Amino acid sequence: MASENFVQAAIPRFDGHYDHWSMLMENFLGSKEYWQVVVDGIPEPAEGTSVSDAQKAEAQEAKLKDLKANNYLFQEIERSILETILSEDTSKQIWDSMKKKYQGSTRSKRKQLQAFRLEFKTFRMKSGESVIDYFSRVMIVVNKMRIHGDKSNEVTIVEKILRTMKPKFNFVVCSIEESHDIDLLSIDELQSSLMIHEQNITQQEKEEVALSALTDDRSGGQGYNRGNGRGRGRGRGNSAYHGNRQQLQDHDNQGRGKGRGGNNSKLWDKFKV
Incomplete structure (x- = not known):
């Protein structure tokens, strides 16, 4: 049986931007099946209670996962930061400490979220902007909102984009709303549909320009040939x-030859x- 080559995913390095790093690190630890122990910690039996063999095995497995999660965290957190959290023993304690230090206060996050929501509310597709560029601009702000706690669902974003397209997409938007259930339409599906229509519109505009230029050339040539006299x-x-x-x-x-002179005005x- 041929051996398979596996590429080790890079461990997200903490660069001071906690929200972005924590999102990447959560996904990374989750892919290794260590995220649960970071969230819940190592299960500890209550004092005075007997522990079954199954519970002992579960606790032992959790400790091993905790050590591995710690190893990943230690690798990607700078020494100057680690020195402030070395008193923490478990991956959960380290994670919670990092969150308190770098996530920022609740009031600060709320203000940032309000600013992102206002930016999202005022979004409009710009003149000359392509569908893919507009979606990219919208999703950058949407992701910032989500990082700061926004719970907007996908249908809200889909409806926002449909309402703020350029006028030349009006008939396309109407067609999409009539032929799709907006509540079930994903952002990716909407983007794909609009990009196809955008290509059709662009092609049609090119054909109209070419036809107009051909018509001008023909009428210009006929005007010139009409008698060298404009x-x-x-x-x-x-x-x-x-x-x-x-x-x-x-x-x-x-x-004059007949001698009648020259009044020929009539x-x-x-x-x-």
Whole structure:
């Protein structure tokens, strides 16, 4: 049987940003099946009670997991910080100490959450912004809200995005609302659907621009060919004007030859264009 190669996941290193680090570390320890012991600690039997063999085995397993969780925490917390928490014995005690030191006060978190909620409330899709860029901008703030305790569900975010798309997406939004149950529509599904429609809109706009340019080229060429005289109609008008003027001059010359002189204003008015 061929051996499988496993890649060891990197342990999240604490860089001072507690909320981000704690989220990554929780996921990492959970993947190792050590997170429960960090949350609950090592079970201790009550004084004066007898302990069964099964309970002893459970406690022993919890202590082993606790040691392994401690090992990961020690590897990714700087020495200067560890020196302030070395009095803590279990992974739960270390975790709780880090949380108190770096998570910040409840009042500070509440203010930050209010600021993120206000930013989320005022979100609108910008002119020229793509669907993927808008979703990215929205989700950055949504994740910050969640880190600070916000419990907004997915349908709230979906409805917010649908309400704040650019006007050219109005017919797409109506189509999505009519053909989907918004309560069951995920953010990823909404993004995928809007991106497909965006590609169709972009393609249609390109075709319209190309067609407009082709129409302009054709009408421009016909205008130029119409008589080397800025248009066929205008060319005919100029020819008629010069022909009539020549007739007037000939008539005038004939008049002079017959000695009748030169008041040809009525005849001139007759031939003017």
